[in-house]
Amino acid sequence: MGNAGVSIALFTRDLRVHDNPVLSAAAAAARVVPLFVLDEAIIGSDHPCPNRAAFLAESLADLDAGLRELGGRLVVRRGSVVAEVSRVAEEVGADEVHVAADVSGYAQRRLQALHRALSAEGRDLVVHEAVITAVPAGEVTPQGKDHFAVFTPYYRRWSTAPKRRPLGPPSRLAMPRLSAGRIPSAAQLCAGETSPDRPVGGEGTARRLFDEWTRSVRDYADDHDDLAADNTSRLSPYLHFGCLSPVELVDRVGTGDPGAEAFVRQVAWRDFHHQVLAARPAASQHDYRSRGDRWRHDERALEAWKQGRTGYPIIDAGMRQLAREGWMHNRARLIAGSFLTKTLYIDWRWGARHFLDLLVDGDIANNQMNWQWVAGTGTDTRPNRVLNPLAQAKRYDPNGDYVRRYVPELRGIDGGAVHQPWRLDPDIRRRLDYPEPIVDLDEGAERFRTARRA
Known part of the structure; x- marks a missing residue:
């Protein structure tokens, strides 16, 4: 392809430098382009969310700071993910694009389109599992079926499924020359007021919260449902944006006591829902099991x-x-x-x-x-x-x-x-x-x- 040894690490919902197989694999090449595309199909949709936009902007700024400490920086583009990835790949002569697997119908279609476009250009798309979930969707299945429909048997299999070891951040990043673009502000992503006490985004905040949480997880089994005590991790926003790795979370919390086991079970619930949606993408809008409801309009x-x-x-x-x-x-x-x-x-x-x-x-x-x-x-x-x-x-x-x-x-x-x-x-x-x-x-x-x- 003219300039071998250049790979693109395409960030999606994995906005971190710790335990990120996408970044680690791409950085194994001589040079890497850490890339995030502001997807117009999502940003320009009729479903804006100022809270998530603000959190995303903070997370991207934090990711850029983390990459700079490693000698790189975040490259930001805006538009169609497929078009922008192809454009950057052409500009730097990249042979490979690394990306995390995801489960929604839109994410699956986007990945298929990206694969077609890159294949036509003679480039490889490398899809990494166990980045967004602890156990990849579709890896644990009942005999003769493509997913588990009941949590308890899923959890039994999930608990014994092999899980990869967490990765450290790359020791150093080398980048080809190209314009990095600008990290967006929240207002550039979505207009509107945010919730006054919303959490602050970014891997740095996530890791601090995680460190604090591991000291109190022993009480989780007893009081995680206690509304006033609020002894929950509050890590779900950071898992959603990938500021924190579910693989690392499960590995560090372990299952040595009832609190840790109860918490890890909640991570398994998250994986369970991901494997259901991966197998049945239409369930994002349609009944997974119709009950014939004639819902009231009030x-x-x-x-x-x-x-x-x-x-x-x-x-x-x-x-x-x-x-x-x-x-x-x-x-x-x-x-x-x-x-x-x-x-x-x-x-x-x-x-x-x-x-x-x-x-x-x-x-x-x-x-x-x-x-x-x-x-x-x-x-x-x-x-x-x-x-x-x-x-x-x-x-x-x-x-x-x-x-x-x-x-x-x-x-x-x-x-x-x-x-x-x-x-x-x-x-x-x-x-x-x-x-x-x-x-x-x-x-x-x-x-x-x-x-x-x-």
Whole structure:
């Protein structure tokens, strides 16, 4: 190809220098071009997310800083991924392009198009597995099938599946001469206000959080569902953007105690959803298992749910945490999702869309498949279960501390009484700027069960 010994490391959702097989393999050549393409098909879509745009901009700036410490820098282009990769490859005479495998339908189509284009130019596309997930999608399968549809047997196989050893960063990078382009600002990626308390992006932040988390993981099995304690890692945004390697995470946490094992199990859930979507890309928008639902259209109820004004404090606290932080505790996600789909009987796709509008960790595989799980159209083996928000609140926020943290108008109510403000003295209720419940829980649950039986 005219200038042998030049490779491109195409970053996608692997924005890190530690344990990055894409970068390490490309850097094994004489010279490497670390490349990120601002994909116009995503940036120019009708589904903007200021939170993820800001996080991405910070992560790219951090990645550039990490590459500079190794003697390189991040090359940034904007446009069609296929066209821009081909253009850079032609400019530097690259023989190979290295990239991580991904699972969404769009990512799979983009990879196929990239392979066709590079093959036509006489270049090689090298696809690396176990970069975005700990175990590659499709590596663990039941006999005669292309994916596991139930988590428990998947987890048993996942636990014993061989996992690669984490890689250190390359010792040094050498680059050919070319224009690097500019690291984008958040505003250049997406207009709009971000959540005021959203997490800050970048591998440096991810690794600091990870180091801190490993000191508290021993308590994870006991209190990861405790809403007020919030003893969760909050690493999901960094896993989504690849600022942190799931392979390294599993390797370092290990399984030496119940807390570590419970945490690693959650990483396996993430891989499980990725292998489902890899095998069934249409599940990002269509029921994985149709239940024949005729979902209600109730704009007022949907808007009340989005705004955290349903009259059920545990629901409203979760939705307001989402708006404030661009993140929500996993237990709160389950409660809020069940309420929308099974108590209000509103299509899970509306909930999934709202979450993607705000979540920094808005991952298509995890978001859509978790929503389908809670709606009973996905992989849940008990598809008609309904999570009662009052029972959930009593169990996971018994003293009401989580609610008071995010619903300020209820901070003056003591103890667990905060979960049922409609039972307070009428004079107290009149002073609260807080709505009455928008639905009776028993009536909502019965409506859902009747619809499912039909």
